[in-house]
């Protein structure tokens with residue numbers, strides 16, 4: 001067995017991110033309760049192994065749209081306010097569903113909603129860090145999302161891949177797992193290029209890997225495609241966490257990865273003393289705009 005994979009067993013603080021498309025049935029857009037249940041069981045089991053666990057869950061906007069039966073015309077009218085209203089509805093639904101399922105395992109959860117200011121403002125960031133630490137001491141699993149109801153372009157992080165890496169960096173996590181609709185990183189988007197090859201391990205995340213995420217295709221339900229996952233890998237690995245991108249088709253992949261089995265793409269941590277999270281977050285938008 002690959003010794004670097006085997007070391008994943010020893011991780012103490014794990015952040016797991018699941019995207020909107022992974023939480024719903026493709027055909028109907030309704031919640032996939034079985035997948036949610038298995039996800040919750042996996043997280044509770046990690047917690048029972050003595051690890052600190054954080055879930056970053058997308059899905060507020062997608063579930064909110066579904067709940068209020070939004071027509072495409074309504075979406076066109078006031079896209080930002082409509083999206084924010086949907087997020088307000090969907091976030092409450094998501095939390096209700098998670099709390100119900102976590103309660104079956106006697107697991108207490110908490111909701112943490114963040115914006116870019118949570119990181120860039122020193123007081124907000126320290127408060128958020130203290131809250132996470134207190135929740136871990138209490139044995140609670142925090143469930144994190146962007147505060148979509150108030151976040152507009154000026155203060156948004158914009159996608160939960162990046163958010164999950166920011167959270168991992170902020171709380172000193174040693175492993176981040178991004179659950180996606182694809183097995184991991186390929187040399188190119190395999191949906192567009194049948195010759196794309198799967199990459200098992202990224203030892204050093206240089207330009208050649210970052211270029212592989214430039215294709216703009218994605219599930220159409222969530223945000224980002226592969227490029228936001230590579231931004232997440234940049235933050236996580238520079239902060240000293242390993243990161244894995246893996247397929248959410250069977251969420252039992254979480255314990256298989258942590259047991260050291262060869263699933264997904266593993267990005268190895270390369271802690272950089274010069275990495276400054278607030279500074280990185282401050283420059284996030286200008287970096288994206290420069291492409």
Ligand SMILES: Nc1ncnc2c1ncn2[C@@H]1O[C@H](COP(=O)(O)OP(=O)(O)O)[C@@H](O)[C@H]1O
Nearest residue numbers: 019180181186188189212215218219222225226
């Ligand atoms: N180099 C690449 N390797 C793998 N997938 C890629 C790559 N470039 C683009 N993609 C696309 O990114 C998609 C995953 O992004 P997205 O749909 O936003 O995921 P999620 O909703 O799970 O966060 C894949 O389904 C794939 O089509």
Ligand SMILES: N[C@@H](CCC(=O)OP(=O)(O)O)C(=O)O
Nearest residue numbers: 020059060061159160222223
């Ligand atoms: N914060 C948004 C999701 C943003 C996002 O990054 O979505 P996804 O690409 O599905 O992980 C929501 O909850 O709807």
